Amino acid sequence: MVKKIAVITRDCAGVNAALRAVVRTASGYQVEVVGILRGYDGLIDNRLQPLDRRSVSGIINQGGTILKSARSERFLTEEGQKQALKTIEENKIDGLIVIGGNGSLTAAHLLATKYGLRVMGIPATIDNDVNGVDFCIGADTAVNVALDALDKIRDTATSLERIFVVEVMGRDCGYLAMKVALAGGCEDVILPEQDFDLNEICREIQRGNAQGKVSWIIIVAEGKARAQDVATAITLLTGLETRIAVLGHIQRGGRPTAFDRILGTRLGEAAVQALLVGHTDRCVSLKNEKIELIPLEMAIQPKRLIFQDDYRLLKLLS
Numbered sequence: 001m002v003k004k005i006a007v008i009t010r011d012c013a014g015v016n017a018a019l020r021a022v023v024r025t026a027s028g029y030q031v032e033v034v035g036i037l038r039g040y041d042g043l044i045d046n047r048l049q050p051l052d053r054r055s056v057s058g059i060i061n062q063g064g065t066i067l068k069s070a071r072s073e074r075f076l077t078e079e080g081q082k083q084a085l086k087t088i089e090e091n092k093i094d095g096l097i098v099i100g101g102n103g104s105l106t107a108a109h110l111l112a113t114k115y116g117l118r119v120m121g122i123p124a125t126i127d128n129d130v131n132g133v134d135f136c137i138g139a140d141t142a143v144n145v146a147l148d149a150l151d152k153i154r155d156t157a158t159s160l161e162r163i164f165v166v167e168v169m170g171r172d173c174g175y176l177a178m179k180v181a182l183a184g185g186c187e188d189v190i191l192p193e194q195d196f197d198l199n200e201i202c203r204e205i206q207r208g209n210a211q212g213k214v215s216w217i218i219i220v221a222e223g224k225a226r227a228q229d230v231a232t233a234i235t236l237l238t239g240l241e242t243r244i245a246v247l248g249h250i251q252r253g254g255r256p257t258a259f260d261r262i263l264g265t266r267l268g269e270a271a272v273q274a275l276l277v278g279h280t281d282r283c284v285s286l287k288n289e290k291i292e293l294i295p296l297e298m299a300i301q302p303k304r305l306i307f308q309d310d311y312r313l314l315k316l317l318s
Contacts, residue, residue: 149247170224
């Protein structure tokens with residue numbers, strides 16, 4: 001029987017909405033909830049914060065996570081895992097809900113399979129790269145935050161008649177880059193999932209310039225190339241002035257969109273319901289507008305995203 005749930009969170013928009021849903025759903029079943037401060041490090045260090053309906057009031061519109069977040073190298077060790085388990089046992093925690101991306105969910109899967117803890121995962125990452133999940137919490141907000149910045153950059157690019165190379169997040173996944181490029185009406189995008197020909201990009205720029213086209217915006221996913229390197233090469237090959245913009249961690253912040261608030265709310269409620277009926281080592285996911293449970297083992301596998309159709313459309317309209 002589940003009497004007490006702990007929650008670990010990642011830092012992206014919509015996580016607080018999920019946390020609110022977890023706490024208030026659990027409260028409706030008289031289940032106690034504690035938040036783990038600063039991720040798995042907090043679990044190792046026994047840093048717990050009791051949560052009730054009042055403590056999650058007014059957070060649905062806040063970005064980030066009120067529980068804070070940190071990467072934990074210590075949890076990768078046997079000693080760190082055993083200390084985390086000690087915290088769970090000493091505080092009589094019956095179940096754990098982990099809101100995060102591949103790293104967080106991999107650790108959750110380990111706790112479930114290696115130590116027998118009852119665990120549920122909620123996918124939350126701006127890369128939208130949790131396998132078997134249509135949408136992760138935070139991805140929609142990140143696209144809109146980056147797009148807002150891009151729209152401002154386009155004003156400058158058009159006014160000054162310049163080429164801009166804009167670097168967005170995306171270490172191994174081009175989701176954010178592709179969606180921002182398509183929604184922003186950009187001329188090209190460089191993605192981790194596909195090869196690119198910088199010489200051909202430059203030839204296109206030169207052809208366009210000869211026909212009177214005076215400004216270009218190229219999106220670069222940070223995992224594939226660096227904006228500075230691409231911009232330097234374009235200037236050398238075309239002779240045209242090129243500027244860069246690195247959006248950086250601005251993409252992780254911002255007030256969550258309505259989509260992310262609703263997604264977080266639905267997944268948070270579903271995670272609690274799943275724990276209460278005995279499920280474990282599962283991830284709640286949105287598939288075809290319905291909430292489903294998938295094995296965490298599946299969720300943490302590499303997600304293969306295909307962008308050919310989006311890229312074809314971008315090039316057709318550029």
